[in-house]
Amino acid sequence: MPPFDVAVVGAGPGGSATAAFLAERGFSVALLDRACFPRDKPCAEYVSPEARRILDGLLPDGALAAADPAELKGMRIVSADGTSFEGRFLGSHPYRGYATHGIALRRSELDTALVEAATRRGAQLMERASVGRIDEPRGGVRALGVRQGRERRSVSARLIVGADGLHSQVAKQLGLARRGSVSRVALVTHAVGVRDMRPIGEMHVCDAGYVGLAPVGHGLTNVSVVVDTSRVTIGGAPVNWFQEMLARFPEVWRRLELATYVTPLRGAGPFARRTTRATAERVALVGDAADFCDPFTGEGIFSALSGAELLGEHVSSLIETDQLAQQDLRSYDRVRRRTFRGKWWVERIISWVVGRPAVLDHVARRLRAKPHLADLLVGVTGDFVPAGKILRPAYARQLVW
Template sequence: MPHTPSGVVDADVVVVGAGPAGSATATHLARRGLDVALLEKTTFPREKVCGDGLTPRATRQLIRLGIDTSTEAGWLHNRGLRIYGGGGQPFHLDWPDLADFPPYGLVRPRSDFDDLLARNAVAAGATLYEQANVVEPVLDARSDRIVGVRCKDGREFRAPLVVAADGNSTRLSVAMGIAKRDDRPMGVAVRTYYTSPRSDDDYLESWLELWDGPPGSSNLLPGYGWIFGMGDGTSNVGLGILNTSSAFGHTDYKALLKAWLDTTPEEWGYRDENMTAPVRGAALPMGFNRQPHYSRGLLLVGDSGGMVNPFNGEGIAYAMEAGEYAADAMTDAHRRGVGTPQAERALQGYPTRLKAELGGYYRLGGIFVKLIGDPRVMRLCTRYGLPRRTLMRFTLKLLANLTDAREGDVMDKVINQLSRLAPAA
């Protein structure tokens, strides 16, 4: 990667942010022969607030990136979802057996996961620059297109195309005038870790009803909870609240987490004395809440473009998928000559593809979060839906977006048709 005499680094593409979105984008670009500068504002390994659980959809993208997802490589596999709700025994649902997706999910801490993906991008040919804290775009005075970025320490990285993979706050997108849409769903999640005998668990665990005392005879709390065994003697435990809930923005999330966990059996270990990390929170930008995903040489990937699934709060799978779509569009644009009308058509293909693949499904998700924002609806769903295995299998496929595109069963065809008929988000 050339350095000009002024200290500016030139590349074919600058990717800002080395989380799953940025590292996946950089990997696919480098494999297609482009010169990629991957910028990370901190140094690896570093923490991120996350549930650490991955569905088969995310697993598929890791395999496409060439990541070894075996247990021998340090991954904890899971076989499905255990659901608590409705006052009865937990309900177990295995991941569906599909042609388009592997039959297992994964668990891995984000501090290790993000480091692994960044090193994978480097192995593919990208150049990683850590402690590169981007503060502003560099614009071409004539075209007003982005042609690079400037870091806090004065370094500049120049390229005809730039990727904003810098998370929900996405200072780069904001500086380029791409505003957040308030008509799209938003969530907030908090999580921490506890030492627990439930650490080795081959199911991800979801709690659809949270109570501040004995279940069924106390106050129902807003939101949903999760417990994911990490396989290292600890569990990742957290909860999320959607902005369709009246409690959004008016809740002490740490107290809410404690109130719920105090109702779980003491022998599980989810008490303050077993907590191994502070309670930390993060925003969940959903349903394409920042658009356009391509403008004036800048492509938005992952949380910067609001790509979290409204149905289940999953963001990593879609960040990595979008990274591959963006890499396809940028590679095509480079072949056509960036700056030409032909290249612009290729780049506009990126948001078009996103809407075609996910827009209708995300619109359905927006309707879903409005419904479950009413606790009465959530109570009815858990009470009357959980005992019905066929309905729950359908719900799992819908919420996790796990269907076969062509030769699927009746459930797959219904979900796929609903997504096609819904207007794009």
């Protein structure tokens, strides 16, 4: 097999979008995933209003509507003492997103549509293709060791894109990932018959972690449980600690009383990982492989899609001129930092507050009393209000006093 211009490892939103953007620019692109699509992925399945701009550019007209996603008008947060507040995407501020609402849909549908967007633009999809070894660059390419069923083969390319998610092999092998400090794990399933669901995403927090509820279309509710393993010891069958966690949330427990679970419990984590940089010689990372954000803010899909957009724009000229050494790709690290720095701060602060229930109780009371501040916060997590609007001392002051 002759070398490709680009081999993308992982066909989640980050990988498929990168493959689509680069194939559209005329590069030969291999898109490899160890799974076979459609496949499920543990996720709360919420897509921000701004992510829809990128999806509408990638997917054919009507493709999203055909998946019958649920519309989400905003987010509701319930803190440990039961205080709840809501923030709306169509908020009481002048900012307006690409869409007036977010959506939620099964990842099996979203990710398959994105894989199709990549292949329609000419990317060559290799499914059930598990990438193991990544060779040192030689003769202007890097080779990947790929296992496809019983077959072992080598796929080489001038640029390798690591889009292989939270536990990225590419990041690990190139020494780009370290252990992070926060350790959370998640279990996700779908239920029918959940009481009092509204067109809104919900996050319920307690001292042991949090639970997300979101309608995802077709009458289904996504139920995601995230446990902070530094506070709670988990063990035994996942279904047992899933139930034990739910029992800590009286409102959620009551609303799930008559629900039936219709998909298997899927696990993810631990989320204890930090990436030092997103580039090495002839390698660039995108999506969760480049930086994993706490699922609480529900921004991973947007980050993966907009990261792919950024990578596509940034590396095209570098691929054309074959300037793919580490020092050439460093500018991608810089542009990523400039673009995402504000959001990274917001995510870190939210993750810190969520891990301290007494602080969240206080903040939730303030946000309940001042809905315009809640709208701004949800606008930032919806990716259309600049992060700087809430990273100001004046905003913090209003949350404290």
